[in-house]
Amino acid sequence: MRVTAIMIGLAAIPAVVLGGWYATRAGNQTAFAACSTSATGAAIGGPFTLVSETGATVTDAEVLAQPSLVYFGFTFCPDVCPVDTVRNAEAVDLLAAQGYDVQPVFITVDPERDTSDALAEYTDLIHPRMLGLTGTVDQVRAAAQAYKAYFNKQDTGDEYYLVDHTTFTYLMLPGHGFVEFFRRDVPAETLAETAACFLDAAG
Amino acid sequence: MKPTLLAAIAATLFATSASAEDTAIQVENPYVFETARMAKAGGGFVTLTNTGDGPDTLLEVRADVPKVEIHRTLMQDGRAMMRPAGAIEIGAGETVSLEPGGLHIMFMGLPDPFELGETVPVTLVFEHAGEVEIDMPVVKRVVQGHDTMGHGAGHGHGNGGNN
Numbered sequence: 001m002r003v004t005a006i007m008i009g010l011a012a013i014p015a016v017v018l019g020g021w022y023a024t025r026a027g028n029q030t031a032f033a034a035c036s037t038s039a040t041g042a043a044i045g046g047p048f049t050l051v052s053e054t055g056a057t058v059t060d061a062e063v064l065a066q067p068s069l070v071y072f073g074f075t076f077c078p079d080v081c082p083v084d085t086v087r088n089a090e091a092v093d094l095l096a097a098q099g100y101d102v103q104p105v106f107i108t109v110d111p112e113r114d115t116s117d118a119l120a121e122y123t124d125l126i127h128p129r130m131l132g133l134t135g136t137v138d139q140v141r142a143a144a145q146a147y148k149a150y151f152n153k154q155d156t157g158d159e160y161y162l163v164d165h166t167t168f169t170y171l172m173l174p175g176h177g178f179v180e181f182f183r184r185d186v187p188a189e190t191l192a193e194t195a196a197c198f199l200d201a202a203g
Numbered sequence: 204m205k206p207t208l209l210a211a212i213a214a215t216l217f218a219t220s221a222s223a224e225d226t227a228i229q230v231e232n233p234y235v236f237e238t239a240r241m242a243k244a245g246g247g248f249v250t251l252t253n254t255g256d257g258p259d260t261l262l263e264v265r266a267d268v269p270k271v272e273i274h275r276t277l278m279q280d281g282r283a284m285m286r287p288a289g290a291i292e293i294g295a296g297e298t299v300s301l302e303p304g305g306l307h308i309m310f311m312g313l314p315d316p317f318e319l320g321e322t323v324p325v326t327l328v329f330e331h332a333g334e335v336e337i338d339m340p341v342v343k344r345v346v347q348g349h350d351t352m353g354h355g356a357g358h359g360h361g362n363g364g365n366n
Contacts, residue, residue, distance in 0.1 A: 075239065075242055075243075075244075076242075076243055076244040076311075077244070077283075077285070078236065078244050078245050078246025078307060078309055078310070079246045079274075079276050079285065079303050079304065079307045080276055080283040080285075080303075080304070082236055082246070082303075082344045083303050083304070083344075086344050086345060113243070117241060118239070118241045118242075121239040121240050121241045121242075122239040122241075122242065124239070125237070125238075125239045125344070126344070150282055154284075158270075159243070159312070160243075160244075160269075160270050160311040160312060162274075162284075162285045162286075164282060164283065164284040164285075165282065165283060166280075166281050166282045166283070167278075167281055167282070167283045168281055183281055184278075184281075184283075
């Protein structure tokens with residue numbers, strides 16, 4: 001009789017643990033939904049291997065070990081990218097002032113011109129914490145595909161080509177992955193507010 | 204009419220180089236974003252008003268860099284595209300603003316970066332107003348003010364462009 005009781009008790013533990021885990025995840029989803037300002041059902045994000053601005057090869061697990069705002073752009077972009085990356089940098093500063101530590105990330109869609117050194121210089125100008133990522137053409141394409149980030153090089157036959165690219169910023173949280181995206185017209189304050197909501201909900 | 208007066212009028216009409224004050228084109232708020240040290244491209248912005256009685260066209264832009272063109276940023280479904288804009292028409296009394304998100308002067312193949320404190324001399328070539336030389340100060344990259352863009356909001360903009 002006692003053995004049976006103990007057996008039942010032991011069997012219940014995994015159920016309680018699993019139930020608790022599931023409830024937390026479900027709770028997270030509900031809390032996230034309350035924070036969301038966009039409607040997206042797309043599965044964004046995935047594994048990538050890129051080369052950081054220091055020249056080191058890094059994986060998504062390493063880069064996204066902390067909350068991150070990820071943007072795809074290129075340094076030969078004089079109008080859109082400077083504005084969007086600065087907006088992200090301002091959001092990062094607003095969040096830091098509230099005690100949230102978020103890392104701005106800049107993944108190039110122009111790996112042929114954007115070397116690690118070029119990215120290091122570019123990101124330093126935008127924000128000291130901004131991490132630039134490049135790689136081989138295949139590595140960059142794989143990362144962009146994981147994020148459904150479109151880009152298209154406009155071949156002019158010279159070194160002055162431009163690259164069309166989507167301009168969304170993706171909020172990635174460790175343990176959760178993609179939670180939200182922001183269009184370029186979202187002001188820094190709104191982005192920071194929404195990000196803070198998600199960070200609170202993530203617990 | 205006196206010959207000298209006629210000559211003077213003719214000289215003014217056929218002048219091919221002018222400062223902004225001599226032409227019907229009013230230049231306001233020119234600026235260029237500072238660039239990283241290794242950057243090969245830069246963007247310039249300015250507001251142009253045609254105070255004349257007839258339309259004019261901005262044909263091209265010249266600067267001391269290998270390649271300079273006027274580009275237009277187009278947004279489609281969150282996708283940014285930049286394309287050469289071709290000639291820009293400015294009707295009589297109209298204002299055309301080259302500002303972030305729209306038209307900009309694209310400087311390509313920069314031999315040196317654009318640094319804060321510098322000004323970039325640029326020549327705007329108009330069909331009727333001719334060559335208009337302006338100085339574009341280098342400013343820090345900040346997100347333009349939330350009210351209106353390119354109207355002096357933000358930090359570090361130079362004062363007007365009528366040099």
